[in-house]
Amino acid sequence: MISHCFVRLIMQHYSDLRISRVLTRRNVGTLSSFPLAEVLTNSIDDLIANSDVIVECTGDVFFGTEVIERAFEAGVPVVTINAELQVTTGSYLSGKGFLTEAEGDQPGSLAALREEALQMGFQPLVYGNMKGYLNHNPSPEDMAYWSKRQGISIEQTTSFTDGTKVQIEQVVVGNGFGATITRRGLEGLASTDLNVSGNALGLIAEDAGQPIVDYVLPNGYSAGGVFLVCRHDEMQAQAIEYFKLGPGPYYVLTRPFHLCSLEVGKTVRRVLAGGGVLLNNSVSPTLGVAAIAKRTMKPGEVIARGIGGFDVRGEAVKLADELDHVPIGLLRNTVLKRSVEPGQLITFDDIEVQPSRVLDIIFQQQQQVLQQVQTKVQPAMLCQALP
Structure with a gap:
């Protein structure tokens, strides 16, 4: 899904960018319905030789690692939308070449929100994720039903449902920005009011003595976005309250969407323009x-x-x-x-x-x-x- 949507986006809305090759492990002859079937290849060498930047969206830790190592041997930067790879081999790879998470999935969206917050003088205490549903041990039958209904793989559906995905995403953010966790598996607060839950997490972070990563389970308001809990200069408190963020000392900044493949192009442009890493798992993860x-x-x-x-x-x-x-x-x-x-x-x-x-x-x-x-x-x- 990610590759199809990303290719269509570049074709239709990015006149300054061109999809030169798309690497696949499947038989190219069976993929005539792909948006740009003529650029499909089974060769990593062919991909690298025709790329200024590679977007890695395999969702596969093993194959993705192979592709990125080969890309770095050739000096080609990589944008990934594969937090699973980042948290497994990403720290090693980040020391070998230019590797950044893309804006669009929750980690990249949190990174983008953080950049905006820092420019406004906010200091993040909590990097938060909003999770709509959690069942640690779903049945294969339920996952097959929801996989078909949502149009994504049963493996993706299961990792979203049992909480694995949110744990992976938050660990990448924590490693990338020097944040920690307060207990194994995160707090995962049930939440009916994000400001109340944000204040609670802010207190937990203050007690921990460093920023934390965590998530909430919303009830009564929309899930699916990301948020920060921040502090700001006390002298700005009156102005920030006037700006409708409350009296402080904790301020909750939200980004109520993450549009996956539709946002990856922003990070590709960032890299091609010489911009720095948005987020990776860091070379010294904790x-x-x-x-x-x-x-x-x-x-x-x-x-x-x-x-x-x-x-x-x-x-x-x-x-x-x-x-x-x-x-x-x-x-x-x-x-x-x-x-x-x-x-x-x-x-x-x-x-x-x-x-x-x-x-x-x-x-x-x-x-x-x-x-x-x-x-x-x-x-x-x-x-x-x-x-």
């Missing part, structure tokens, strides 16, 4: 998304897929607290070595890991986190030993 079992599983059972599957769901974790967690984006046809129960965090001791480039990158990133943790712990231990 947060990750762990796999949490949805059901009882026994040794020998196969986790067919992590994101959007019916075996596990994702929860945001602090990397320093969960060094042995399995990133949910890694799980694909993975065999269990040990029994797990619902709600249990999956560790590397629980699974047989299949070799892959993604696994290599994850291990490299974990070693970096471990070294950071050890560097912080050792000085504290030395100070305690001094008389």
